[in-house]
Amino acid sequence: MQNKVQLITYVDRIGCENISDLKSLIQNQFKGLFGGVHLLPFFNPIDGEDAGFDPKNHAQIDPRLGNWNDLKSLSEEVDIMADLIVNHISAESEQFQNYLEKGEKSEFNELILTEDKVFPNGASKEEITKIYRPRPGLPFTKFTLADGAEKNVWTTFTSNQIDIDVTSKKGEEYLDNILQTFEASGVTMIRLDAAGYAIKKAGTSCFMIDETFEFISAITEKARAKGIAVLVEIHSFYQTQIEIAKRVDYVYDFALPVLVLDTLFNKDAGNLKNWLAISPRNVVTVLDTHDGIGIVDVASEDGKPGLIKDDVLSDIVEKMHKNSSGTSRKATGAAASNLDLYQVNSTYFEALGRNEKEYLIARCIQFFVPGVPQVYYVGLLAGENDMALLKETNVGRDINRHFYTLKEIDERIDSYFFQNFKKLIVLRNSHPAFEGIFEVKDTKSNVLHLKWLNGKEWAELFVYLDVMEVEIIYSESSLEQKLTFS
Incomplete structure (x- = not known):
């Protein structure tokens, strides 16, 4: 980059x-x-x-x-x-639709992450509570397969975002x-x-x-x-x-x-x-x-x-x-x-x-x-x-x-x-x-002074917080220049 x-x-x-x-x-x-x-x-x-x-x-x-x-x-x-x-695919994807149709016989069965793959004996209330969630509710959505079987599928974000087993x-x-x-x-x-x-x-x-x-x-x-x-x-x-x-x-x-x-x-x-x-x-x-x-x-x-x-x-x-x-x-x-x-x-x-x-x-x-x-x-x-x-x-x-x-x-x-x-x-x-090298200059807390130095070249930022003013000075051909805003 x-x-x-x-x-x-x-x-x-x-x-x-x-x-x-x-x-x-x-x-x-x-x-x-x-x-x-x-x-x-x-x-x-x-x-x-x-x-x-x-x-x-x-x-x-x-x-x-x-x-x-x-x-x-x-x-x-x-x-x-x-x-x-890396975490999920769409519920409308070819892979998940194939899984809904064929279940464990699907070629994508191991790709789709279901609750029982992580908790083969079922998850306790304590284990569910431990799971970090970016949204309220359970991290699963119940889907009905073509043969009538029901599966709790991991859906960390929305029910349309199907978690995949990245380790498979x-x-x-x-x-x-x-x-x-x-x-x-x-x-x-x-x-x-x-x-x-x-x-x-x-x-x-x-x-x-x-x-x-x-x-x-x-x-x-x-x-x-x-x-x-x-x-x-x-x-x-x-x-x-x-x-x-x-x-x-x-x-x-x-x-x-x-x-x-x-x-x-x-x-x-x-x-x-x-x-x-x-x-x-x-x-x-x-x-x-x-x-x-x-x-x-x-x-x-x-x-x-x-x-x-x-x-x-x-x-x-x-x-x-x-x-x-x-x-x-x-x-x-x-x-x-x-x-x-x-x-x-x-x-x-x-x-x-x-x-x-x-x-x-x-x-x-x-x-x-x-x-x-x-x-x-x-x-x-x-x-x-x-x-x-x-x-x-x-x-x-x-x-x-x-x-x-x-x-x-x-x-x-x-x-x-x-x-x-x-x-x-x-x-x-x-x-x-x-x-070059970055430095935070020692100032009072109401002043922010940041400086970059690369050999003879430098650029500095001063923010005067009490009056909300900013000053930028920098080198150009060994001379000091100021960036001014209109």
């Missing part, structure tokens, strides 16, 4: 009808802005129950978006990251086939989606257990052998994230979004500085994603303190809801059909009360902390909460998944905000200091 700003987007929600249109957008309106693009699920179909994260066929591009040759063509313009959805021969073949397809089509990086849930073992939480780490390590080795780097997506206690980072190429810095909000809301960079002293360096940094703003990543766990005190964290969540005029509350938790109750669903711009100045400061912080910065397409355009889409789907995360028209995009890139953001992106992509 290039140490340049990365874009994360759906193909069909950013003013494009297909992959070829996206290539044109990258070459023109967004020329020179991104070192890589993470294409959110483009598999068949893109409009399933979970916006492509429940593929009927993970090895086929939705024909409405194009084909693998189109993706290969895009990869010649920009690095491509794709999702390897069929499970390995399934994932290997996707990796081979990616390799042939120019994909140079994968994100392991829902990897934390991939291994189920009786008597455990079935989330990030020792065997899960082993699985992640094994699939990382396979990908690396094909020239594909691995990013692991895990929302969890911060110490778990530190451990995962030691075993893979990249992890997300999911603690950063809330720590930046904490810094700006409370005019105190203390918690952020503490995190930067211990955080992994092989990270992809984000402020927003296609999911919500994660809370679990900074919260306490089982009596162990988190990165932010629980009472302060509660106030931050309330501040986000207030800043969005309550719209985020309508999309969060039990208020809508949410898969994860531990996130706040809102655009980051709305979480900051649509304050362009503070939003730009937040991006300055993201771009100056260690890691490769990734920008979500809605965040790129300082998007607002899409209440119409939320009302239409009642899916909480859709509040931050707007379908932009090309006209909307052209209007936003002509705005003062985007022109300022563009300056920041260009500096982050081009200045050699960001290949």
Whole structure:
């Protein structure tokens, strides 16, 4: 992965009808802005129950978006990251439909993970209670097979997302086939989606257990052998994230979004500085994603303190809801059909009360902390909460998944905000200091001073929280220059 700003987007929600249109957008309106693009699920179909994260066929591009040759063509313009959805397939997939028809005689019987494969003698109430869940209710859905038999099938997320047995021969073949397809089509990086849930073992939480780490390590080795780097997506206690980072190429810095909000809301960079002293360096940094703003990543766990005190964290969540005029509350938790109750669903711009100045400061912080910065397409355009889409789907995360028209995009890139953001992106992509050594300078908690030094080249960020002002200075031909925003 290039140490340049990365874009994360759906193909069909950013003013494009297909992959070829996206290539044109990258070459023109967004020329020179991104070192890589993470294409959110483009598999068949893109409009399933979970916006492509429940593929009927993970090895086929939705024909409405194009084909693998189109993706290969895009990869010649920009690095491509794709999702390897390791935990589940669609209930409408050929594999699961064959299983429903033939049961244990199905060639895909060992691929489909059922309750009795993990609990052959049945699961006790205590064992069920131990299982970590991203949503309320049991982790199983009862299906009736063609012969009338009933089976409890693992469905960690929704009843349309059928968990697979990744430890079985069929499970390995399934994932290997996707990796081979990616390799042939120019994909140079994968994100392991829902990897934390991939291994189920009786008597455990079935989330990030020792065997899960082993699985992640094994699939990382396979990908690396094909020239594909691995990013692991895990929302969890911060110490778990530190451990995962030691075993893979990249992890997300999911603690950063809330720590930046904490810094700006409370005019105190203390918690952020503490995190930067211990955080992994092989990270992809984000402020927003296609999911919500994660809370679990900074919260306490089982009596162990988190990165932010629980009472302060509660106030931050309330501040986000207030800043969005309550719209985020309508999309969060039990208020809508949410898969994860531990996130706040809102655009980051709305979480900051649509304050362009503070939003730009937040991006300055993201771009100056260690890691490769990734920008979500809605965040790129300082998007607002899409209440119409939320009302239409009642899916909480859709509040931050707007379908932009090309006209909307052209209007936003002509705005003062985007022109300022563009300056920041260009500096982050081009200045050699960001290949050097990072330092958090010792200051009062109401001042954040971050510095990068690479030989004689340097770049520094000053955030004066009391007055909410930002200053960026950097070297150019041995002279000091200042990045100014209009």
